[in-house]
Amino acid sequence: MLIHMMPSSDVVIAMLVVCFIMVLLFEATNGFHDTSNAVATVIYTNTLKPVPAVIWSGIMNFIGVLVGGIAVAYALVEILPPDVLTPPNGAPALPMLVSIFVSALFWNILTWAFGIPNSSSHCIIGSLVGVACADAILQSRSLSQGVDWQQIRTVLIGLAISPVLGFVLAGGLYGILRLVVRRGELLEPPEGDKPPVWWLRGLLVLTCTSVSFSHGTNDGQKSIGLIMLTVIGLLPATFALNPHAGPALQQLSANARIAEPLIASYGDDRKQAGLDAAKALEGFKPADATSALTETPAQVQLRTQRRGQVFAVLSQLKHVTENPAASKADKAKAKSLRKVMGPPVQYAPIWVRVLSALCLGIGTMVGYKRVVRTLGERLGKSHMTPGQGASAELIGSILIGTAGFTGLPVSTTHIITSGIAGTMVSGGQGVERGMLLRIAAAWVFTLPATMLIAGGLFYVLDNPHF
Numbered sequence: 419m420l421i422h423m424m425p426s427s428d429v430v431i432a433m434l435v436v437c438f439i440m441v442l443l444f445e446a447t448n449g450f451h452d453t454s455n456a457v458a459t460v461i462y463t464n465t466l467k468p469v470p471a472v473i474w475s476g477i478m479n480f481i482g483v484l485v486g487g488i489a490v491a492y493a494l495v496e497i498l499p500p501d502v503l504t505p506p507n508g509a510p511a512l513p514m515l516v517s518i519f520v521s522a523l524f525w526n527i528l529t530w531a532f533g534i535p536n537s538s539s540h541c542i543i544g545s546l547v548g549v550a551c552a553d554a555i556l557q558s559r560s561l562s563q564g565v566d567w568q569q570i571r572t573v574l575i576g577l578a579i580s581p582v583l584g585f586v587l588a589g590g591l592y593g594i595l596r597l598v599v600r601r602g603e604l605l606e607p608p609e610g611d612k613p614p615v616w617w618l619r620g621l622l623v624l625t626c627t628s629v630s631f632s633h634g635t636n637d638g639q640k641s642i643g644l645i646m647l648t649v650i651g652l653l654p655a656t657f658a659l660n661p662h663a664g665p666a667l668q669q670l671s672a673n674a675r676i677a678e679p680l681i682a683s684y685g686d687d688r689k690q691a692g693l694d695a696a697k698a699l700e701g702f703k704p705a706d707a708t709s710a711l712t713e714t715p716a717q718v719q720l721r722t723q724r725r726g727q728v729f730a731v732l733s734q735l736k737h738v739t740e741n742p743a744a745s746k747a748d749k750a751k752a753k754s755l756r757k758v759m760g761p762p763v764q765y766a767p768i769w770v771r772v773l774s775a776l777c778l779g780i781g782t783m784v785g786y787k788r789v790v791r792t793l794g795e796r797l798g799k800s801h802m803t804p805g806q807g808a809s810a811e812l813i814g815s816i817l818i819g820t821a822g823f824t825g826l827p828v829s830t831t832h833i834i835t836s837g838i839a840g841t842m843v844s845g846g847q848g849v850e851r852g853m854l855l856r857i858a859a860a861w862v863f864t865l866p867a868t869m870l871i872a873g874g875l876f877y878v879l880d881n882p883h884f
Contacts, residue, residue, distance in 0.1 A: 449781020459807030476779030482634020504726030510651030544868030589840030628815035674699035692734030798842035810837030
């Protein structure tokens with residue numbers, strides 16, 4: 419449907435602008451859910467008022483985004499096939515963007531409306547997998563070949579294990595805390611609007627700070643790659659390639675030549691496309707990445723095609739690292755080539771990171787109340803104590819921060835929610851079965867629901883017969 423439209427038409431540009439707005443709205447809904455977990459304890463216990471709590475959390479999110487890099491962002495982007503990321507004709511990846519943003523945004527708002535802590539990570543991942551599956555069907559490829567299940571498996575393992583660790587470790591920490599402290603404000607629910615004693619306020623602000631920072635290093639990155647794809651669709655002449663990639667640009671042609679025999683020997687069913695891309699990149703010049711004041715449409719199209727060629731080569735090199743027939747030396751060479759060839763296309767300007775952090779903070783300010791109330795009052799059979807919130811947040815910050823710096827996407831919502839549930843069990847209060855079942859249902863159905871919505875949309879929008 420959308421592929422019949424001219425890439426430079428007013429309709430396409432207008433839809434890209436709408437996509438840009440949708441990805442910012444999605445990042446705001448990420449704040450509804452995920453960042454609200456970071457401020458839930460300090461707001462619920464009256465340690466901080468909502469406005470300063472959200473502002474402080476937003477600052478730490480921003481620092482986390484800057485320090486954490488973009489490994490998580492492009493770990494998710496790599497779920498998509500190269501021809502979806504950057505169509506071979508140089509056109510904007512509009513069907514993919516519309517499908518992902520509509521699916522993820524719809525599900526995030528739906529779960530927030532019912533006050534259910536849902537994972538924005540699951541929304542994005544489900545949407546990405548749905549688009550990848552629909553693309554394989556449209557390309558008449560088997561789902562085993564057309565979808566990078568190894569990458570998806572790596573992502574899902576982190577999402578599956580981290581809540582279990584959060585439940586066990588936070589519950590264990592709170593159990594130790596009860597044995598050591600035994601009584602006092604740390605183990606008692608807040609009374610009205612009365613703030614805790616100064617040392618307890620300090621502890622809760624510290625744990626809020628650590629979760630917010632860790633959230634920035636992981637969840638704060640997840641929309642950055644999608645923001646970049648939208649910006650590239652709007653301004654391909656400026657952002658299709660990173661002109662500041664330095665040595666990576668200078669060596670791109672030589673590295674493409676080195677990659678060719680590896681792709682020829684160990685590539686998948688798309689290795690010919692990878693070989694063609696590598697051959698085309700042999701003619702690449704660093705000046706191709708620099709935008710001039712006046713450029714012809716053909717020059718702009720070439721730059722976006724170069725981007726697609728790099729992604730095609732990176733995709734095939736990834737298959738080399740996963741191919742059991744490849745030698746250890748060849749796998750190491752492919753891994754090294756992926757690392758040095760990635761910077762020209764896997765990057766995000768500072769303003770994109772600032773925009774992402776800003777949207778997270780705004781979303782938290784607008785929608786924090788529902789999730790804070792659920793975590794504080796409706797998850798356990800009695801209200802959350804400061805010690806329970808601190809235990810869940812301390813363990814959560816360690817798990818989230820570790821995953822962020824290793825490039826493994828995890829869910830802040832899942833870790834903090836399961837951590838609080840673990841402390842409720844450890845504290846003897848127990849959990850509200852009805853609320854726990856609603857949260858579990860949202861977790862279970864998020865992936866298939868977003869896969870179906872995004873996959874169905876992409877199949878219609880990218881199908882030339884519609």
